[in-house]
């Protein structure tokens with residue numbers, strides 16, 4: 022395993038490499054790339070943290086847990102609520118902030134606060150030729166040239182290895198409260214979640230558990246205000262089931278974030294992103310063993326028998342990724358959904374430009 | 388401002404080009420009369436002008452695709468245009484280019500309140516997107532001050548923002564999908580009504596690419612339900628430092644206002660003389676606005692006022708009703724008009740980390756003495772986006788040049804303080820030659836590689852965003868290949 026201790030060393034290793042590199046943060050993803058391991062674990066530490074400006078600049082290999090602890094001490098957080106995949110995937114390791122950004126990992130609050138890419142202000146990375154590139158910066162607004170920051174977020178290390186990321190952080194809400202609507206089928210739940218998200222009550226989470234026939238709607242903010250908004254939601258959503266105020270909010274949303282309902286259950290796990298209202302007709306078509314819905318119905322987690330290709334069953338615009346499967350299935354189906362021709366050509370063109378030797382996570386992302 | 392000289396071979400092909408375009412477009416969509424093309428000779432950066440070879444005003448994605456395919460075959464540069472309100476010269480034509488204006492493409496294609504999206508053609512104005520969903524109490528969040536005029540296409544190309552983006556983000560945070568026509572006429576759909584698309588985030592790089600990667604003809608935008616209410620408070624201080632400290636303390640306290648605006652003394656004086664909003668005469672004025680239910684507004688304003696008091700303000704005025712709220716905003720909203728009354732001015736757009744606000748303002752004051760030109764400052768303080776307005780006399784020979792030199796120094800100062808050259812107006816031709824102050828040659832090269840993929844022949848808006856010297860090789864290679 023190559024473990025550079027500085028950005029310069031990272032650049033040197035990549036410049037000198039001639040074969041495939043398997044880029045790893047904490048390795049919680051359990052990547053299966055035939056290539057020499059290149060770990061960012063040596064690139065740790067906080068470069069700058071200004072709570073009064075809501076900005077954090079940190080090296081990519083820094084554990085997410087360290088970042089979260091640092092922010093918590095100032096009563097701030099990563100508002101995009103990145104999930105922890107270890108339970109779902111049964112992996113060990115220590116998730117890194119670079120891995121979260123490279124994989125574009127966001128949780129339930131994505132629907133209100135935006136996703137990882139919406140909170141990423143700047144990057145430094147080494148491209149496939151070993152050149153150090155910076156883009157963006159540490160201010161909230163920046164339209165100076167092309168926004169490669171977004172491009173790097175979710176590129177899974179195929180365009181470059183991140184050495185440093187600059188993030189927008191947000192204050193922790195004083196209170197968090199949840200309305201549970203029991204006795205709702207999927208149709209009623211999506212309608213209820215959509216009504217809640219279209220209300221002025223600033224909902225920061227809307228998920229549905231079909232096994233419990235319960236939709237959960239979260240509001241956050243100052244305690245009185247959160248309580249007030251919960252009361253309004255309970256009365257306005259009465260037509261969709263039996264709404265009541267749920268007590269245990271934090272653990273509930275951590276479970277939704279990490280797809281806890283599927284942990285320890287055998288089978289493949291798919292993650293599907295569609296327009297929320299499409300979820301209702303799509304769900305039965307998936308013929309899944311179990312389903313979970315987040316983002317008002319727009320994010321569907323599906324558990325299927327090992328080796329099933331789910332994608333032909335999806336007849337609406339959207340995107341599906343194979344999050345957990347055996348190596349054979351992953352190799353056969355690919356983790357990411359193939360893109361339509363012209364888009365695939367653009368993506369391939371970008372990869373050739375940023376990684377002319379074709380050594381950064383080859384085979385990943387199509 | 389140096390622009391590449393027009394290609395005589397293209398100028399000579401004007402008639403043939405017009406003929407080919409007229410074969411696929413209705414007569415009224417092709418403008419070739421010199422008097423009429425003059426309407427497209429500049430955007431809101433009026434110091435530079437050049438009428439285009441032709442202007443075309445398509446009505447559909449198909450027409451845009453036909454136009455681009457023909458221009459691609461003919462090797463003619465194309466400059467996309469929305470409403471022409473760019474302040475950076477982003478839509479400035481060259482004599483050998485075709486201006487492709489999307490203004491006639493202004494329809495609403497779909498509104499879907501359940502999924503909280505609207506799909507529009509990109510010639511639609513920013514304000515009329517909100518207008519289309521207002522009956523249902525929804526709105527489109529990004530709110531540039533030019534929102535009455537500017538088009539969604541221009542907003543996407545410039546990644547525009549406004550006073551409320553501290554809470555709601557800028558265009559890129561509210562854009563879910565686009566229909567993009569590439570220079571060779573290929574139409575691609577990127578993203579859509581679902582939240583996270585798979586693959587590389589091409590949507591993210593299209594947004595803010597200043598019309599250089601493709602022409603955006605349709606857009607899927609996030610719409611939001613209007614909050615129950617909003618109310619501002621006005622706070623005056625006798626020093627920029629203290630006002631800056633107050634801003635950070637508000638943010639640190641966990642209150643997230645929708646807007647924090649900051650005006651310095653010259654700006655306060657000018658606005659007051661113009662709008663008579665009843666502003667106090669002091670060094671720094673903050674307008675902080677919060678949103679929510681009446682109780683939530685009371686609670687947040689309570690916290691803000693407590694923080695503001697702890698810094699000993701010279702004035703603290705809470706809006707009791709809509710009329711008072713209107714008066715608080717009146718002066719700020721007329722800032723640009725007020726300055727225009729006093730003098731000609733150049734409006735800059737840089738960003739800085741909020742913590743360096745006092746330092747940057749002090750340096751600007753010193754530089755103002757050195758250059759002999761007055762400056763007034765108005766800021767979106769919550770996100771560090773500053774708009775220094777440099778006053779000059781356009782009729783006085785040499786004043787514009789001094790003003791430009793001074794402006795460049797201020798933008799360099801922003802970068803040196805940890806900020807950037809432009810927070811919302813874009814680079815265009817205006818800040819093109821400053822790019823190497825913020826980015827290294829390698830950093831810029833990485834951006835140019837993206838352009839190579841989308842527009843390998845360098846025909847879309849070619850002499851913008853990057854210093855001419857940096858792109859020269861690519862542009863001449865492209866021209867030689869024609």
Ligand SMILES: Cc1cc2nc3c(=O)[nH]c(=O)nc-3n(C[C@H](O)[C@H](O)[C@H](O)COP(=O)(O)OP(=O)(O)OC[C@H]3O[C@@H](n4cnc5c(N)ncnc54)[C@H](O)[C@@H]3O)c2cc1C
Nearest residue numbers: 044045046047048049050117119120123124126178182183
């Ligand atoms: C099979 C599988 C599929 C997944 N699919 C998704 C998904 O579709 N969407 C999603 O949001 N999350 C997905 N995840 C989860 C996500 O990868 C992790 O939650 C997160 O990346 C944890 O960080 P890490 O440091 O452990 O990352 P790792 O597991 O070490 O790496 C994650 C990815 O990022 C790359 N990477 C890591 N560090 C860097 C860096 N500094 N610069 C550049 N690239 C880097 C890796 O090559 C890899 O592609 C998936 C996980 C697994 C196991």
Ligand SMILES: Cc1cc2nc3c(=O)[nH]c(=O)nc-3n(C[C@H](O)[C@H](O)[C@H](O)COP(=O)(O)OP(=O)(O)OC[C@H]3O[C@@H](n4cnc5c(N)ncnc54)[C@H](O)[C@@H]3O)c2cc1C
Nearest residue numbers: 469470471472473477532538540541544547548598603811
């Ligand atoms: C008084 C005033 C106040 C302003 N206030 C703000 C503000 O608060 N915030 C802010 O962000 N900006 C502001 N601006 C700047 C300007 O309004 C924005 O940049 C706006 O987004 C430009 O939109 P437009 O439709 O006028 O674009 P244009 O000026 O026509 O074009 C701007 C750029 O976009 C490209 N473009 C246009 N349409 C398309 C398309 N369909 N496809 C691809 N590329 C395209 C052009 O090539 C050009 O590079 C202000 C301008 C003025 C005059």
